[in-house]
Amino acid sequence: MLNRLVLLLNQNYEPVSIIRAKKAIVLIFLGKAEIVERYDGIKIRSPSTEIPLPSIVRLYRYVNIHRREIPLTxxxxxxxxxxxxxxxxxxxxxxxxxxxxxxxxxxxxxxxxxxxxxxxxxxxxxxxxxxxxGMKLLKKPAKPTYFQLLYSRITLPDEKWKQYLFLSS
Ligand SMILES: [Zn+2]
Missing domain, CATH: 1.10.30.50 (DNA Binding (I), subunit A)
Structure with a gap:
């Protein structure tokens, strides 16, 4: 369960990376991130507390991500x-x-x-x-975001991720 994938968002809701639930929970306990979406019906229990398993977490502080221009190849x-x-x-x-x-x-x-x-x-x-x-394109081609390219082949573990992905960076 702690290995479940969690989408990490920047303070402005832009995707930063994909992390394990374990790391997401640490960020929450350190007060660095909040839960935006949770996996339905799954809770993590410790002897003293119980929290929902996060699916998407968001950082409270904006982190500057320096990303290289994606080469057109x-x-x-x-x-x-x-x-x-x-x-x-x-x-x-x-x-x-x-x-x-x-x-x-x-x-x-x-x-x-x-x-x-x-x-x-x-x-x-x-x-x-x-x-x-007489041929039609499935979708309009556009410049991909860094995130889109990096995780283009991942199967989304949660439908809720869709609305946060594919934002322009
Ligand atoms: Zn074809």
Whole structure:
């Protein structure tokens, strides 16, 4: 139970990291963090006290996090899109990076113009825009946050995390 994952938020509700429940409880007892969300129905008992198992905790004081700029690389584009083809949703097989607006039309190498695509979709789309090819993107590509990229493959232990994740940093 003390190994359950807890989402640690900054004072401004921006995700900082994912920690173990044990560490979250220490932060709470030290008066450094408060419980924002709890795992339903689970309590931690000690001989003298009982507290709900936190799912999300928030720091009382804002911590400055110096994060490097995320490099725009093929690997990071695929990671941002969770290795999922952004046209057909396929997750298996070799993935490529597709220029949404093709280079011949001035499409740039940017987070907003590069998406993960399977070989079939990339070939089918060819040198056309999605509209020309009659294909639709699953979601609008955007620059990922550091947190999003770091934990892109984690299975969320609690649905409540969703509303706190994917905030811009
Ligand atoms: Zn595809």
């Amino acid at each position: 093929k690997k990071n584009v695929l990671k941002r899109d969770n290795y999922t083809c952004q046209y057909c949703g396929k997750r298996k097989g070799t993935m490529t990076v597709d220029h949404v607006i093709p280079k011949r039309l001035g499409g740039k190498d940017t987070w907003e113009n590069l998406v993960c695509a399977c070989i079939e979709c990339n070939t089918k789309k060819g040198d056309r825009t999605p509209e020309e090819a």
